[in-house]
Amino acid sequence: MENSRGFYDKSDDFFRTMYSSIAKENTNVDKILFVGTFPLRQSSFLSGLNNVVAYPMHERPNHSGRAIFSDTFGFTEEEIKHLLEKKHQNKKLKELRLYYNGYRTSTGVHIYNPHSVISCLEKNEIDNYWINSGSATTFVEILKKCESGVKDRLHNIIYSHFFCQDQDVIESVGQDESVVSLDVVLVPYLRYNDLTKPEINSLCTLLYYSGYLTMVPGSYIMGNVKLVIPNREVACQWILWIFEVIGMEYTKTNEIYESLFKKDIVTFCNKFPLLYMELMSCFDIAGLKKGKLHETWYHIFVLGTLAMYHGVEYRVESNREAGDGRPDVRIIPINQNKTDSITYEFKRTENEDSDIMKHATKVALDQIFDKCYRMSLPNHVKEIVEVGIAFCDKVAFVSARCLKRKKEIITKNEDWEVVSEWETGKVE
Structure with missing residues (x-):
């Protein structure tokens, strides 16, 4: 979004036409999988597609007790243990939990950030890999536009996250009373234009789907959800944002x-x-x-x-x-x-x-x-x-x-x- 340079509406039309031509009446295409996107129906350039189904992390479990893709949004704990065993780095499990775990699905599955885990194992060093992999200019500019009350609420969850760091962060999210969460309503079909004058719900929807916030397990009810910061790597990005926002x-x-x-x-x-x-x-x-x-x-x-x-x-x-x-x-x-x-x-x-x-x-x-x-x-x-x-x-x-x-x-x-x-x- 930070690269739209004022051409968002024009690019929106272009991509809507392009994806429609690729997906509709194309006998060579059976299904298309989009990963890491916002809810698709009615959402900007993907709204021209038919039979679109979204599977967010807060998707409710079906009759079998499993939410579709709930264990494939990232690495699970068992997959992390297997990777560490293959790399002979079993002692790193606690650090990986602290820095890269913390994402939760509606079924309570623990999800690790795959990009950061792979980078960590390749370089044999705990670092902030994911937050350094892309630009956060858009988020900083949006945060600057927020009213002081919104900034204060965000500020509180940042320091609350660190306040709980002495416990196993993954286990404490949503369970410890001292964790301050954001009670918000997720906007079903967020558009970029909704963020020109951001309020708490649209802002947190963007942050949630972008991975900077995660839900407290069991908190999602009819669009209402409690959100917290998932892990140390993401929390460090929030700290940097504070300094950028206040100059x-x-x-x-x-x-x-x-x-x-x-x-x-x-x-x-x-x-x-x-x-x-x-x-x-x-x-x-x-x-x-x-x-x-x-x-x-x-x-x-x-x-x-x-x-x-x-x-x-x-x-x-x-x-x-x-x-x-x-x-x-x-x-x-x-x-x-x-x-x-x-x-x-x-x-x-x-x-x-x-x-x-x-x-x-x-x-x-x-x-x-x-x-x-x-x-x-x-x-x-x-x-x-x-x-x-x-x-x-x-x-x-x-x-x-x-x-x-x-x-x-x-x-x-x-x-x-x-x-x-x-x-x-x-x-x-």
Whole structure:
């Protein structure tokens, strides 16, 4: 669609005529199979064909209990296991589930993205293959036209997806109460012209049929459906869209978070509040105060932007048991060559006064110490960055400290030495 260059109507007529001439009264053609299209009857250039039948992923099971093609939209779990066995890469199953699974049919069949799986096995590396295989210019332009209320709803499901990442994502979709879904009505026969002034139903219909959203199993009733983000690969595309829609460079955000891996807590303490204010100026925080999500909004915000680190070298954990409590977010190195770890603790204040927010960050850092979060890290971790962040609506305040291991065997908090400390607004 991004290549139509204003000639959509003319091309629509051309392809309608072409497909009709190919399919109708052609004795050499028995059946035509279109894959990856929108519902066909009445839909643009394919509307001239006769006896068209659509088989969407939400197709209801027939009397035999099987929805036609429900296990052929992509690779099934059993097919993935077979491929991994042939490639002698059985250990990758959990990662493939996280990144490429998540699509569900009406029968509950788990579907993997075949393009991404094949690319991953060929290159022996987890990466975002599908989202890099085509242009997303159309989606970005449509998202820019959306009203703020629509953007806020989309924003919520993005961070909700990452908020649930510590569970098996494939099992948690539609089952965990903290998953925020979009309740929409799928538009039966969507046309490109319907998107000139997009509303939530037409937009989500486009995103659903394009693979950027999937349905919660059992939620489809008479056109009404609950939609969520299917997997990590797609969620990473959503994060990039956020930055494009609001006109902010993704690399800018990446550099700020990367500063903690370089132990540059001065940069993080000074720049994170500015980044947060810039991002949040585009979204309606007040609109969330009435809902359940408001309690974990700030948590979800940071977790979502940290998702890029979750993979082969690091594991991003949220609310996992550690020491005597549950730290909000921790980045723990999986790769033995990575020796640094980061712990985040968040506090929400009712007042934007800097002294109040500063005190809240100190409480957060004290909690990290008192709850012994340092004690449950892998033995190869040599350095820790502990970060306390206080939020009040669209304002943030940060205090952080860097620590270095003093002993080979850690038995108490004091076996870590504080080598530097900083806070927002402090002068060097």
